Amino acid sequence: MPNAAPRPTACLALADGTLFYGQGFGAVGDTVAELVFNTSMTGYQEILTDPSYAGQIVTFTFPHIGNTGVTPEDDESVETPAAAGLVVKWDPTEPSNWRATDDLVAWLKKHNRIAIGGIDTRRLTRAIRQQGAPHVALAHNPDGIFDIEALIAKARAWKGLVGLDLAKDVTCAQSYRWNEKTWAWPEGYTQREGEGLRVVAIDYGAKRNILRCLASAGCDVTVLPATATAEDVLALNPEGVFLSNGPGDPAATGVYAVPMIREVLKKDIPVFGICLGHQMLALALGAKTVKMNHGHHGANHPVKDVETGKVEITSMNHGFTVDSQTLPEGVIESHVSLFDGSNCGIRMTDRPVFSVQHHPEASPGPQDSFYLFERFAEAIRARRA
Numbered sequence: 011m012p013n014a015a016p017r018p019t020a021c022l023a024l025a026d027g028t029l030f031y032g033q034g035f036g037a038v039g040d041t042v043a044e045l046v047f048n049t050s051m052t053g054y055q056e057i058l059t060d061p062s063y064a065g066q067i068v069t070f071t072f073p074h075i076g077n078t079g080v081t082p083e084d085d086e087s088v089e090t091p092a093a094a095g096l097v098v099k100w101d102p103t104e105p106s107n108w109r110a111t112d113d114l115v116a117w118l119k120k121h122n123r124i125a126i127g128g129i130d131t132r133r134l135t136r137a138i139r140q141q142g143a144p145h146v147a148l149a150h151n152p153d154g155i156f157d158i159e160a161l162i163a164k165a166r167a168w169k170g171l172v173g174l175d176l177a178k179d180v181t182c183a184q185s186y187r188w189n190e191k192t193w194a195w196p197e198g199y200t201q202r203e204g205e206g207l208r209v210v211a212i213d214y215g216a217k218r219n220i221l222r223c224l225a226s227a228g229c230d231v232t233v234l235p236a237t238a239t240a241e242d243v244l245a246l247n248p249e250g251v252f253l254s255n256g257p258g259d260p261a262a263t264g265v266y267a268v269p270m271i272r273e274v275l276k277k278d279i280p281v282f283g284i285c286l287g288h289q290m291l292a293l294a295l296g297a298k299t300v301k302m303n304h305g306h307h308g309a310n311h312p313v314k315d316v317e318t319g320k321v322e323i324t325s326m327n328h329g330f331t332v333d334s335q336t337l338p339e340g341v342i343e344s345h346v347s348l349f350d351g352s353n354c355g356i357r358m359t360d361r362p363v364f365s366v367q368h369h370p371e372a373s374p375g376p377q378d379s380f381y382l383f384e385r386f387a388e389a390i391r392a393r394r395a
């Protein structure tokens with residue numbers, strides 16, 4: 011029989027009953043999560059290992075995923091992919107890249123992550139845009155046998171990310187020092203040496219390249235676990251406090267993070283937050299966060315600096331957002347998304363306390379927003395002087 015379609019070995023079931031059949035790869039079994047689409051054309055490994063993707067399966071709109079393999083150098087977190095699973099248009103081909111130490115398929119299998127290939131990711135992305143990021147069950151079985159009713163029931167029963175604190179699952183177990191710099195520091199920026207600006211970074215699921223960028227900007231970084239109290243933070247006598255990115259609902263994580271941040275805000279220390287850190291700084295200042303329809307996940311998102319009018323092309327990965335209508339007096343919206351007008355940054359008007367929704371460390375993506383690391387380091391230097 012010419013061109014017979016291969017027997018499906020994986021099934022993606024959306025909670026509304028929509029089914030996608032394809033070829034399974036990676037681990038065998040099934041998993042439930044929220045499904046989001048990412049529009050990045052490069053950096054699938056950085057995306058899959060970004061701890062902020064915990065609880066989510068990523069479908070890439072770009073069709074060629076896997077063709078540069080994987081290398082430990084590109085991991086954004088310790089070893090394991092944080093994303094719960096992967097959806098691609100075609101099965102990844104053999105990697106072709108001198109940096110590759112493994113191929114994506116073997117790597118997913120080793121790290122127990124399920125993937126499906128050979129499906130219409132454009133149709134799937136349209137479904138996500140229309141119905142909002144759906145709850146899904148993804149199953150891989152080489153025998154091609156699936157209990158569809160059970161998969162749909164699992165997707166329906168899953169409670170979702172709202173109200174979920176995942177930072178405590180992905181944070182570091184113990185505090186540690188970070189001094190490695192980034193290789194991606196763009197032209198025109200100086201790698202700082204030996205200034206030792208004492209920064210405490212709270213790890214809610216921090217991406218490594220954020221820590222590298224802080225080091226490149228001149229910071230001597232001590233990383234503390236997500237549940238660190240204000241006492242833990244202030245005991246290190248920090249000159250600056252950094253709040254990292256991370257997975258889950260900021261309001262749920264805020265149960266322990268917000269009281270810490272509020273105590274830190276009472277001291278006159280520069281504070282910088284990224285993504286989840288941005289959302290929790292906003293909560294600590296009295297604003298509210300809400301779940302978005304399908305969020306922002308990509309490496310080409312235009313963000314406008316409201317004060318200068320300058321547009322930055324940014325990396326994004328978030329499903330919650332700060333409701334800018336709820337920002338209190340003394341806190342201004344510094345950045346907005348040019349895609350949908352949602353909030354992308356805030357700043358206190360009277361001191362260097364600021365945060366952004368996008369990812370200035372890029373990885374993967376454009377480097378337009380690196381200046382934010384310099385702004386943070388500058389604020390610490392100014393306070394020293």
Ligand SMILES: NC(=O)CC[C@H](N)C(=O)O
Pocket residue numbers: 062254255256257258259260284285286287327328329330331
């Ligand atoms: N990258 C992040 O820090 C994500 C923050 C939060 N978990 C969200 O989805 O909005």
